Amino acid sequence: MLLHDINPSIKALAVVVCVLILSVFFDPVTPSLTLVITIAVTFMFGRVSIKKWLLLFSPFLFMAFIYIWSAILFSRSAEEETILWTWGILTLTEEGFQRALSLGLRVLSFTSLSLLFILTTKPTEFLLSLMQQCRLSPKLAYGIMAGYRFLPLIKEEFEIIRSAHRIRGVSKARSFSEKIAELKRYAVPLLAGAIRKAERTAMAMESKGFTGDKNRQFYHKITVSKKDWAFFAIMVSAVLLSAYTSWQLGYLQLYNGEL
Structure with a gap:
């Protein structure tokens, strides 16, 4: 066992x-x-x-x-x-x-x-067990699952944005005000990308017939x-x-x- x-x-x-x-x-x-x-x-x-x-x-x-x-x-x-x-x-x-x-x-x-x-x-x-044995809402479970899958992508996008800033000559933040400005430069594109990914994921799930019904069938039981x-x-x-x-x-x- x-x-x-x-x-x-x-x-x-x-x-x-x-x-x-x-x-x-x-x-x-x-x-x-x-x-x-x-x-x-x-x-x-x-x-x-x-x-x-x-x-x-x-x-x-x-x-x-x-x-x-x-x-x-x-x-x-x-x-x-x-x-x-x-x-x-x-x-x-x-x-x-x-x-x-x-x-x-x-x-x-x-x-x-x-x-x-x-x-x-x-x-x-x-999460599949929580849905099947504990009757967790599929909307909540699949939302958590999608967010978990997005974490590596967000990290990869962060590295791309930071590399792009270095190539364009943006200096590294040293003072507190510069760090706040740097945080804004990173947060806005990351947030926009996350929203686009969430919309695409929602549209893909709706096109596949996902309704959030608890009495749905599961491929992996x-x-x-x-x-x-x-x-x-x-x-x-x-x-x-x-x-x-x-x-x-x-x-x-x-x-x-x-x-």
């Missing part, structure tokens, strides 16, 4: 449910175990490049470190908490360190679940099978098993809205 073959809507539902379950708990063990399981599932059952995964994961790793450091410095310490380290007005307690670690690991767990979905799901198949629900059950069970393990170790805590 490869993650790329799982129904995108069921995969998205599994990720959302896992995130919601993790949001209930606030201890370091539950998100850390979920993080390990999610990474293992991603690389064992998904054709995912380790280099690409690390490139996308590293900014959130830095963000988690900032969260942990901030929570340690500005945590609220009670009198009954165990003090580990004190320096001036800064006091580090065992309970405060666990709360800070829990916050950082939650960020990493959410990130790993999101990357599992993003790196193993094609945008086109996801996305189905739901037992393996999709098995993946959903496995992911949710993994999070619940992590919470149960944390409870057995005596670390499980419910999130009460306070740090």
Whole structure:
């Protein structure tokens, strides 16, 4: 069973449910175990490049470190908490360190679940699944799909316009006012080109009989099978098993809205 073959809507539902379950708990063990399981599932059952995964994961790793450091410095310490380290007005307690670690690991767990979905799901198949299984409006779905397809074209047009300006001797903007003027020079032709492409796409879709009817036929059909629900059950069970393990170790805590 490869993650790329799982129904995108069921995969998205599994990720959302896992995130919601993790949001209930606030201890370091539950998100850390979920993080390990999610990474293992991603690389064992998904054709995912380790280099690409690390490139996308590293900014959130830095963000988690900032969260942990901030929570340690500005945590609220009670009198009954165990003090580990004190320096001036800064006091580090065992309970405060666990709360800070829990916050950082939650960020990493959410990130790993999101990357599992993003790196193993094609945008086109996801939109088709939303139309076929979730009854998403075809007008909205095909509009998003067309906009997604336009992004590489807009980038290419931007490079052409910038090269044309350099050939004609337009100097590079240095001051703030020059950058605003440069932005206008780029924005107007790009906007005009985008409008022309949108009109041509709309006319082409109307000529092919596209009406936005939800009961339309699809050339590429996305189905739901037992393996999709098995993946959903496995992911949710993994999070619940992590919470149960944390409870057995005596670390499980419910999130009460306070740090």
